Structures are given as structure tokens and as C-alpha cells.
Amino acid sequence: MTKHQPIASATGKTAILYRMVMPNHVCPWGLKAKHLLESEGFVVDDRHLKTHEETEAFKAKHNVKTTPQTFIDGERVGGYDDLRRFFGKRVQAKGETSYVPIIALFSLTALGALALSVANFETPFTVRAAEWFIGISMVVLAFLKLQDVESFSAMFLNYDLLSRRWVPYASLYPVLEAIAGVLMLSDRLHWLSVPIALFIGTEGAISVFKAVYVDKRELKCACVGGSSNVPLGFVSLTENLFMVGMAIWMARMWL
CATH class of the missing domain: 1.20.140 (Butyryl-CoA Dehydrogenase, subunit A; domain 3)
Known part of the structure; x- marks a missing residue:
């Protein structure tokens, strides 16, 4: 299995999710991303970043500024907002007005x-x-x-x-x-x-x-x-x- 090869799924819909899960902090956006993937029928290979050092090393390696990060079919989809866009869901723009x-x-x-x-x-x-x-x-x-x-x-x-x-x-x-x-x-x-x-x-x-x-x-x-x-x-x-x-x-x- 390659580094970004997910675990096997009977449905064929699998994803790897890297998210922060530390003793004093569990990333809420990571939880949202995991829930979104599962609600779309994906089996999630949930990989935890357990320290700040591990998180910073992951971000530097993949040239990203934030976590969580999702990989599907070996390709990086991105963070939670990117994942929503991937599934065709609306993402409110920063500063966008709303009633x-x-x-x-x-x-x-x-x-x-x-x-x-x-x-x-x-x-x-x-x-x-x-x-x-x-x-x-x-x-x-x-x-x-x-x-x-x-x-x-x-x-x-x-x-x-x-x-x-x-x-x-x-x-x-x-x-x-x-x-x-x-x-x-x-x-x-x-x-x-x-x-x-x-x-x-x-x-x-x-x-x-x-x-x-x-x-x-x-x-x-x-x-x-x-x-x-x-x-x-x-x-x-x-x-x-x-x-x-x-x-x-x-x-x-x-x-």
C-alpha cells in the first residue's frame, strides 16, 4: 500500500483524511470533514496528527497551510471547504453578505x-x-x-x-x-x-x-x-x- 493509498472499501469509495487529534485539541474541521466524507458514502482512512510538530511537518511536506487535508484516489482534495466544493456543495465566500x-x-x-x-x-x-x-x-x-x-x-x-x-x-x-x-x-x-x-x-x-x-x-x-x-x-x-x-x-x- 502506498502512502496515500486508502484502506479497501466494498463500495470502492475510499479517502484518506489527515486531521489533528491531540490530547488537548481535536480539530472541529477535521470532524466535519470526516462526517462529510462518510455521509457521501466514503470509507475514511482516518489518520491522526497527534502533536504540533507532526502537524507542522505534514504541512511543510505537502506545502499546505492548514489541516485537515483529504486525499481521494491518491490526489489531494484539500481542506474542509475544498471538500465541500469537491462534492458540489456551496461554500460562503469570506465577507459575503447574507440575510x-x-x-x-x-x-x-x-x-x-x-x-x-x-x-x-x-x-x-x-x-x-x-x-x-x-x-x-x-x-x-x-x-x-x-x-x-x-x-x-x-x-x-x-x-x-x-x-x-x-x-x-x-x-x-x-x-x-x-x-x-x-x-x-x-x-x-x-x-x-x-x-x-x-x-x-x-x-x-x-x-x-x-x-x-x-x-x-x-x-x-x-x-x-x-x-x-x-x-x-x-x-x-x-x-x-x-x-x-x-x-x-x-x-x-x-x-
């Missing part, structure tokens, strides 16, 4: 609001469920921003009009969003939550509209934090308009 984070967030906050409505009113479709949806969404969005305020504020300053005039507002925004969201969920202190939501929602909507539809700029939205790859546009504008609508609705109920 997945915001879709996942709003889907879960909507389901949470519906679940609360069922628990309290025995039906998912109530006015209170809609209010809870906005409130929960605001709290979760604020949490994502507050995880790294510096990164959020840096991205927010790319398009927010008020922040460009008064920089501290970029760091204050998620705090205001959290306060308004919590108060809306509690159905208390409307005199405070309504003006906050109305102000940040209106100012945010104007900023997004100007950046995207007037200036025609292609930017990433800071709505789910500073590391977001969500494109600034319709979803961001809708988020702000929902906030404004909720504030107007609660003001009507309050007044």
Missing part, C-alpha cells in the same frame, strides 16, 4: 412571541403576540450589539446620521434599544419607552433610507452587531419602521 442571521433571529423571536401567546391566551394569534414579537426582537438585537459595542459603533457610524454628528450616540443606541424593548415587554412606563422607540426608529429609518436609496451605497448593516454580514437595505429599514409602528401603537393605547 441568514436576521431571518433566524426574527423567526425565533416570532415563535417565542407566539409561544407566550399560547401560554397566556391559549391561542398564538393575538395583539399581545405582535407586541411581544417587537419587544423580544429589540432586546435580542440590543444584546447582539452590546456584546461588542466598539465594533457595532464603528459599523453604525458608516451610515447613521446622528452618530456622525454626535459620535457617543453610536454607543448609546443599543442601550436605548434595550431599555425600550424591556419596557415594552413589561407594558410599563409607556411615557419613557414610546419616545425612545419612536426617536431611534425614526432616526434609524431616515439614515438607512438616505444611505441605501438616496446615496446608493452598498454597506453592511450593524443591526445584529459589528461582525454582521447582513446587507444594509430593505430589512434594516423594515426593522426601524416596525419599531416606529410599535411606538405609535403603544402611544395610542396609552393615550
Whole structure:
């Protein structure tokens, strides 16, 4: 058997996988690669790189920068992303924009609001469920921003009009969003939550509209934090308009 000759397989589909398996570290991408190969019907000759020295020697020998590395039919396929491409699966490009984070967030906050409505009113479709949806969404969005305020504020300053005039507002925004969201969920202190939501929602909507539809700029939205790859546009504008609508609705109920 040659060095890159895999173990025999009844199906004829075999592969050699080199991955790091050390006492204090098991490479997660190696596990993903092994699972992908097996899910595609391959018998995997799983070869472990058990030390840093062994790993570095392997990378130098094969002139590669990373592990895991897969060999099929004696030819190197590459790392995990290369393996996905080999099987015709999509690989997201670095920095590529995606609506997945915001879709996942709003889907879960909507389901949470519906679940609360069922628990309290025995039906998912109530006015209170809609209010809870906005409130929960605001709290979760604020949490994502507050995880790294510096990164959020840096991205927010790319398009927010008020922040460009008064920089501290970029760091204050998620705090205001959290306060308004919590108060809306509690159905208390409307005199405070309504003006906050109305102000940040209106100012945010104007900023997004100007950046995207007037200036025609292609930017990433800071709505789910500073590391977001969500494109600034319709979803961001809708988020702000929902906030404004909720504030107007609660003001009507309050007044």
C-alpha cells in the first residue's frame, strides 16, 4: 500500500483524511470533514496528527497551510471547504453578505412571541403576540450589539446620521434599544419607552433610507452587531419602521 493509498472499501469509495487529534485539541474541521466524507458514502482512512510538530511537518511536506487535508484516489482534495466544493456543495465566500442571521433571529423571536401567546391566551394569534414579537426582537438585537459595542459603533457610524454628528450616540443606541424593548415587554412606563422607540426608529429609518436609496451605497448593516454580514437595505429599514409602528401603537393605547 502506498502512502496515500486508502484502506479497501466494498463500495470502492475510499479517502484518506489527515486531521489533528491531540490530547488537548481535536480539530472541529477535521470532524466535519470526516462526517462529510462518510455521509457521501466514503470509507475514511482516518489518520491522526497527534502533536504540533507532526502537524507542522505534514504541512511543510505537502506545502499546505492548514489541516485537515483529504486525499481521494491518491490526489489531494484539500481542506474542509475544498471538500465541500469537491462534492458540489456551496461554500460562503469570506465577507459575503447574507440575510441568514436576521431571518433566524426574527423567526425565533416570532415563535417565542407566539409561544407566550399560547401560554397566556391559549391561542398564538393575538395583539399581545405582535407586541411581544417587537419587544423580544429589540432586546435580542440590543444584546447582539452590546456584546461588542466598539465594533457595532464603528459599523453604525458608516451610515447613521446622528452618530456622525454626535459620535457617543453610536454607543448609546443599543442601550436605548434595550431599555425600550424591556419596557415594552413589561407594558410599563409607556411615557419613557414610546419616545425612545419612536426617536431611534425614526432616526434609524431616515439614515438607512438616505444611505441605501438616496446615496446608493452598498454597506453592511450593524443591526445584529459589528461582525454582521447582513446587507444594509430593505430589512434594516423594515426593522426601524416596525419599531416606529410599535411606538405609535403603544402611544395610542396609552393615550
